[in-house]
Amino acid sequence: MPEWGPLHGEAVIFTGTPKSLEVFDLVRHYGGTPYSMPLIQVKEIEGPNDETKLKRCMDFDWLIFTSQSAVKAFHSKMVRFNMPYQHIPSKIAAVGTQTAAALEKIGFTVEFIPSIFSADVFVKQFKPTEDRKLRVLFLKGNLAGSIIREELPFQVEEWTVYETGAQPDSVTSIIDLLKKEGNSTVLFASPSAVRVFEEKAVPVIGWEGYTVGAIGHVTEKALLEAGAEVEVKPEIYTLKELVNALARRKEEIQ
Structure with missing residues (x-):
């Protein structure tokens, strides 16, 4: 893992089930630490x-x-x-x-x-x-x-x-990680994951203290309706581009 990068020290939580390890490698390339904590099971x-x-x-x-x-x-x-x-x-x-x-x-x-x-x-x-x-x-x-x-x-x-x-065990893991990590991002790839997070995690952790990313405008709409502020959304709706957009966003505010 690079010592420095736009995601240095950042815990990046995937709430869907990535079908490829490529996005995890991309997070590491930018200096972050990826976590797979799917909120839904298929x-x-x-x-x-x-x-x-x-x-x-x-x-x-x-x-x-x-x-x-x-x-x-x-x-x-x-x-x-x-x-x-x-x-x-x-x-x-x-x-x-x-x-x-x-x-x-x-x-x-x-x-x-x-x-x-x-x-x-x-x-x-x-x-x-x-x-x-x-x-x-x-x-x-x-x-x-x-x-x-x-x-x-x-x-x-x-x-x-x-x-x-819903995948209840992941909700608990996400809450614990967000409480522990100072710099965290939660990435959402579907309205279904948003609904689980809103119902199970938000009453405990709220929507503040971490970055929220959405894979596209439908998921973004679900997050906004749930009360979240969406800071990251890529132009091309893939997890890879969502991670790239997150890296650009973090680089801008450093």
């Missing part, structure tokens, strides 16, 4: 009709994924029922480069990614050129909003493939 939803639903995927023109968790749960079903990606001819849309990378890793080719990685921008920019009326399947989590179903001008069906729940 679990695949397994149902008796999974095989039938999986086979139906080949009937849709587009499959839409907005998270790596959805990709992981979907791939688990593909493996369980021996469904190779070549048997799914649907076009693939992904919200975010990391979600796209997860899809490409299991064989799919991603044909659309919005310029800003959020569902509200996706529905504005997703305009396939096919003339016929399209059938679209949205692979989602249990806490996903309704914007894709309601605002896309196509026949949109949904398949909830994973569920999200």
Whole structure:
């Protein structure tokens, strides 16, 4: 770890589950100490009709994924029922480069990614050129909003493939760390994590005494509504860019 850097002496807490160790290495590169303390836990939803639903995927023109968790749960079903990606001819849309990378890793080719990685921008920019009326399947989590179903001008069906729940042990760990560390940053990657933190941690620790970062404008909105001051938000909505933005922010105020 560098002796000095814009994050020297900074404890950087990730409240989501980073899918890559790259962001931890980046924090260390800037002189900080990364901590992984996920506030939510993700679990695949397994149902008796999974095989039938999986086979139906080949009937849709587009499959839409907005998270790596959805990709992981979907791939688990593909493996369980021996469904190779070549048997799914649907076009693939992904919200975010990391979600796209997860899809490409299991064989799919991603044909659309919005310029800003959020569902509200996706529905504005997703305009396939096919003339016929399209059938679209949205692979989602249990806490996903309704914007894709309601605002896309196509026949949109949904398949909830994973569920999200609170991770109480991480709340305690975060509170203890924030009480102990003088310079700390808490990074949020989803409104779900914000809600858990607001309910479990804020009554104990409040919103002051540490820096708050949001991966994008939807998470930022959730934080502002919860009473937080968001000091860091990247232009590109990835954890890597969030860490880069944090480093620039700390450098400015040193």
